[in-house]
Amino acid sequence: MKAGGSYFLHVAEMDVKTAPSAMEALARISSNMKSLEHELHCPVCKEIVKQPVVLPCQHSVCLLCASEVLVANGYPPPELPPEPNSPASTPNTRSPRQARPHPPSPSMPRSPGHGTYPGRRRKEGPPLVMMFPCVPCGRDVELGEKGLTDCLRNLTLERIVERYRHTVSLGSVAVMCQFCKPPQTLEATKGCADCRSNFCNECFKLYHPWGTPRAQHEHIQPTLNFRPKVLTCTEHDQEKLQFYCRSCQRLLCPLCKLRRIHTGHKILPVAQAYQALKEKITKEMNYILSSQDTVLAQITQLESAITQTEVNSVSAREQLAQSIRDLTAALAERHASLTQALEAARQKRGEALSAQVAERRGLMEHAGLMAFTQELLKETDQPCFVQAARQTHNRLSKAIENLQHFTLAADPSFRHFQLDVSKELKLLTELNFIQAPLAPVIDTQRSLAYDQLFLCWRLPQESVPAWHYSVEYRRRGVVPGGASRGGIRGGLSAARWGWQRLDEVNGTSAVIDRLEMDSVYVLRVRGCNKAGYGEYSEEVYLHTPPAPVLNFYLDSRWGLHADRLVVSKEQRGARSVPGLSLLQAADHALTSCHLTSDLLVGDVAITQGRHYWACSVEPGSYLVKVGVGLESKLQEWFHLPQDMASPRYDPDSGHDSGAEDALDSAPPFCFLTMGMGKIYLPQHSYHHSNHGNNNRDPLTNNNVASSPTGLTYPLPPRLGVCLDFEKGRVTFYDAHSLRPLWEGHVDCSGPVCPAFCFIGGGALQLQELVANRNADQTPVRKVTIQPRVSNLNNNN
Structure with a gap:
């Protein structure tokens, strides 16, 4: 208790020393105490917790509560247990030297059960939860x-509350000694946790004499609320809680530890x-204490944000009112x-109808045209009559036609002057403050690291448009500055x-x-x-290649059979077709014809370092081999007749048959063979595919079909190849996830070239560099390692 009270006093002294003035020190102490008191409040009654x-x-x-x-x-x-705010007995009823009898603690009789709970009948329903x-x-918490019997008392919180009350003198009712004889009852100075009573100094010495077991009792500050000294199990009486289950996050007694529910915990x-x-x-x-400057800076930032919130809310309210105005x-x-357009239409139509009314009134018997016609008919001079009657005849003919085909000169309904405001009302109903864009959706099929x-x-369809985007990325597992991700500071x-x-x-x-290189990056948008800014997209992980990317093109000069092998204009893709010779051979045979192999290589030769490239093979391809080869051996194999097999220089020799195992x-x-949506992984080099900690063996995939000599794996969308020239090692990857598939060795005593072999129909496409995607023109082809043109010229 003294230690706790001294801590609160120490905090108050520090506030007094660091405050610039006495008033500010008092205000700071009051604020800190209020903040601490808030931590001690019961969430139900909003008062300081009790029991x-x-x-x-x-x-x-x-x-x-x-x-x-x-x-x-x-x-x-x-x-509920009775609140211990009074002693079990008074000193007036017993002698000071007489030991107080301890009341027998009620214990539940334990008898061996037969599958039922004590006090419950077999036919009763399930217990009330x-x-x-x-x-x-x-x-709701179960x-x-x-x-509440299963809930332990928070004795630590009770002690903190008691220290806090003692420090700030809350409820400063004096605790009197329970053993002083009236009327000289003194204020208690100590409390005994074992006797659960309060004593003054003299009575404490009297009832706890030296050399007796009572002298070993634990003395505490005077209190009206005595607590048990230790926590005991709620299911097993008087059993101390001596263990902690990390799986259940509960305290256990020795008997609870043996229960089946904690097996394996x-x-x-x-x-x-x-x-x-x-x-x-x-x-x-x-x-946190060492980061007080950061806390103060954040408090200042938050207070500034509160001020800005008030200012900006007033500005937004004014903008809202202005928008409505x-x-x-x-x-x-x-x-x-x-309204002006409607009035003009009304006036125009009224004038047209009024003119029509005046015209009709002229057709009355004694008015207008009829009266004039009657007077005209009285004319007897024939030449004069003919001269004057022509115009009247035209007018009468027109009047008769109008009588027979009467129509209003203007529509009096004004139906097309009505407004359809349903769309506008919907817009006004949906009138709302502008919204930030929704979280973008990252296209994992198009995104790649090369x-x-x-x-x-892309944005979801229901999202509002975005003016621009913010792309954030970081390297996974590494924090700039050398901090560790595992600790508090690192996190x-x-x-x-x-x-x-x-x-x-x-x-x-x-x-x-x-x-x-060879790193995993986390990205979000x-x-x-x-x-303002909207929500972040889901984080995606992209694995960068394990080596620098090799940029090369397919060398079309190696293709002798141009009718069977077609190279794209950009020289980054190739397609193998049957060809005229194969069609002619198949026309004269009822059985299957002999397939030929066509070799295609890159236009660069590697002489040092590590290099990586990727390509995609069309899933419907018959047989396609992807890998590398020694340049001199490739040229030697290329000049052999294509229809004749060469066991020594077959591109797949030594890996599918195991013939090279005996050679030093x-x-x-070094090739991998793929076709019809599958890729073949030779058996004898499986141990190479697990050289990384994060790599998984392809055998663990359910889609893998194994055989005594190897296994087949689903053809990945993109295949990656990494050549380590100094080690003479080639590693094949699933380029989408950068997971190793297979690893082999190749002779690197001379320049090594990327090579591809087609057997039957098929197609492949080299991965385009990301840097060239947005280029306005085709980049200049540059060979940065070693050109092979000089070697070809020397051989020719």
């Missing part, structure tokens, strides 16, 4: 069959769990314009400094260069518009 119990969710509530909540939810009232609505969790002695947890909490507390003004202006990293994404450093960012990326793709030197070729 707290620990719920299964690790939150603590008052025992009385918990029982009241259960009763309010319809559960039966639990049996109590659910407690935990306020901090916001959900208490178990016994309810990680169970530690409580002392070991105490030490480990105490060290962790101490490290975490020390880290603009809409109202535009609506009023449009209303005036439409010479550079290419990332492609925080990773969250703060681990991500690198490309801002204001236009379009839905980005290229990232200057990446480290988010969009931005007037509303490495074979001149």
Whole structure:
């Protein structure tokens, strides 16, 4: 108790020393105490906890509050232990030297059961499971069959509350000695945890004489709430909790440890769990205490953010009012314009109809045209009559036609002057503040890591447009600055400094260069518009190649049979077709004809270093071999008749048959054979495919079909090849995941070339460099290792 009280006083003294003024020191002490008091509040009654119990969710509530909540939810009232706020007996009823009798502790009789619980009949239903609505969790917590009886008291929290009350003098009612004879009752100075009573100094010495067992009792500060000295098991009476189950995260007694439910769990002695947890909490507390400058800076930033929130909310409210005023003004202006158009139409139609009315009135018997015609008929001078009657005749003919085909000169309905505002009303109903873009969806099929990293994404259809994007990436498992990811400091450093960012990326793709080889990068994207940045996309992982990417083209000069082998214009793809000679041979034979093999090589020769390249083989290809070969042996094999097999220089010799195992030197070729959607992995080099810690054996895949000499594996979308010239080693990868498939050896005593072999129909495509994807023109072909043109000229 003294240690706890001195800690609170020490904190107050530090606040006084560091504060610039006395008033500020008092304010800081008051704020710190209020903050600490908030940690001691019960989430139900909002007061300082009293007799707290620990719920299964690790939150603590008052025992009385918990029982009241259960009763309010319809559960039966639990049996609560009496609150120990008074002694079991008074000193007036016994002698000071007489030992107080200890009341017998009630114990449940234990008898061997026969599959039933004590006190429960066989035909009773399942036990009632109590659910407690935990306020901090916001959900119901299952208490178990016994309810609050299974919940342990939080004695540590009780001690903290008592130290806090003693420090700030909350509830400063004097605790009187329970053994002083009235009327000279003195204030208690000590409390005995074993006697569960309060004593003054004289009475404590009197009732705890030296040389007796009472002298070994634990003395504490005076209190009205005595607690048990140790936690005991709720299921086994008087059994101390001596173990901790890490799997269940519960304290166990020796009997609970033997239960079947804890079989296979990680169970530690409580002392070991105490030490480990105490060290962790101490490290975490020390880290937070050492980061007080960061905490103060963040508090300043948060306070500034609160101020900016108020200012920006006022500005946003003004912008909202201005937008509504603009809409109202535009609506009023449009209303005036439409009203003017309606009035003009009304006036025009009224004039047309009025003219038609006047014309019809002229046809009346004694008015207008009829009266004039009657007077005209009275004319007897024939020449004059003919001269004057022509115009009248035209008018009468027109009047008769109008009478027979009467129509209104204007439509009086005004139906097409009605407004359809359903669309506008829907827009006004959906009128809302602008939203940030939704989380983009990364296209994992188009995204890849090659010479550079290419990332492609799209926005969901229901998302609002984005002005630009922010692409963030980091190397997995490495934090800049050398910090470790495992510790507390390393984790925080990773969250703060681990991500690198490309801002204001236009379009839905980005290229990232200057990446480290053979590394896994984590990438994510988010969009931005007037509303700010939206949510991040799901993180994707891309593995960079294990070696520098080799850029080469297919050398079309090696193809003798141009009718069977077609190289693309860009010289990065090739297709094998039957050819005219094969069609003619098949026309004269009823059985299958002999297939020929066509060799195709790259236009570079490797003489040093490690290099990586990738290609894709069409799944419908009959047989395609991909690999490398010694340049001199490739030329020698190339000049042989293509229809004649050469066991010594067959491109797949030594790997499929095992003939090279007896030779000391490495074979001149190293190929993998694939066709009809499968890839063949020779058996004798499986041990090479597990040279990395993160690599998996292809045999563990359910899609792999094994055989005594090898196995077949589903053809990956892209096949990667990595040549280590100094070690004479070739590794084949699934280029999509960079998982090794197979590894072999090749003779590197001379220049080595990428090589491809077609047997029957098939097609392959070299992986295009990411750097060349957005190029406006075809890049200049450059050989950066060693050209093979000079060697060809020398051989010719």
